[in-house]
Amino acid sequence: MSKFIKSSLLAVATALSMGAHAAPTASYDFYSNGGGWVDSLTNSLNFTANGIGLTITPVSTNSDAKVAYRWDGIGLSAGFLEPNELNSSLLHTPGDALLLSFNQAVSLNSVAFSLWEGNSLGALDKATITTGGQTYALSASLNDGGFFVDTFGLTGVIPAGQFFVIQAQGDLSSFRLAGLNVTAAVPEASTTAMFVLGLAGVAAVVRRRKV
Structure with a gap:
């Protein structure tokens, strides 16, 4: 698993964990x-x-x-x-x-x-x-x-x-x-996660174009 994918998954997990903590x-x-x-x-x-x-x-x-x-x-x-x-x-x-x-x-x-x-x-x-x-x-x-x-x-x-x-x-x-x-x-965890995934998708496209 590439470092990029690992970092993206970590960001998503962090976003989801926000919902577990009461505002x-x-x-x-x-x-x-x-x-x-x-x-x-x-x-x-x-x-x-x-x-x-x-x-x-x-x-x-x-x-x-x-x-x-x-x-x-x-x-x-x-x-x-x-x-x-x-x-x-x-x-x-x-x-x-x-x-x-x-x-x-x-x-x-x-x-x-x-x-x-x-x-x-x-x-x-x-x-x-x-x-x-x-x-x-x-x-x-x-x-x-x-x-x-x-x-x-x-x-x-x-x-x-x-x-x-x-x-x-x-x-x-x-x-x-x-x-x-x-x-x-506090933004809903699902909303934050979708935002992070969107950023990850954009970053992936940019990486492919550079290759």
Whole structure:
């Protein structure tokens, strides 16, 4: 067996073995976990969990917008008591949102919000998540109905991506980002193997032409 064939088979075996290892999962807890009693305002927040890095930045038509972090989660401050906005909360202010930027493509397993009123008071709070140019509404059926923190299960609901925008919808929305759970997006072993085999085929053709 030639060295070329051996190296190709080894590459395929390595690609297939990737499927045997579970992709890393990371949890980020912003509720009662690091924030103080008073909002800390900054241009960005950085977190790392299980090797997956996350940066949270504000998205706003107001150039003075800041990310706001306190004990009950992360919000956005675009000025003190602007029209239709309570300070340092995610609200239905046009153009205001939080951008989640990961250091690699991930799948969102769940997202949690504090101060969420979506059940007993007639779904006052509403939110969307945008990634890859597509926007997904968080329906009540995804909500676990938590008391202090409401968690939305998103496995298989939103496609994997590296950038996600969370925005409030509805005139009465007012809540904070309390947590996230994500899993690194790893290509399927079969897809990787086919890619390697394709490269091997191209290399074989090139070798034949050189002979």
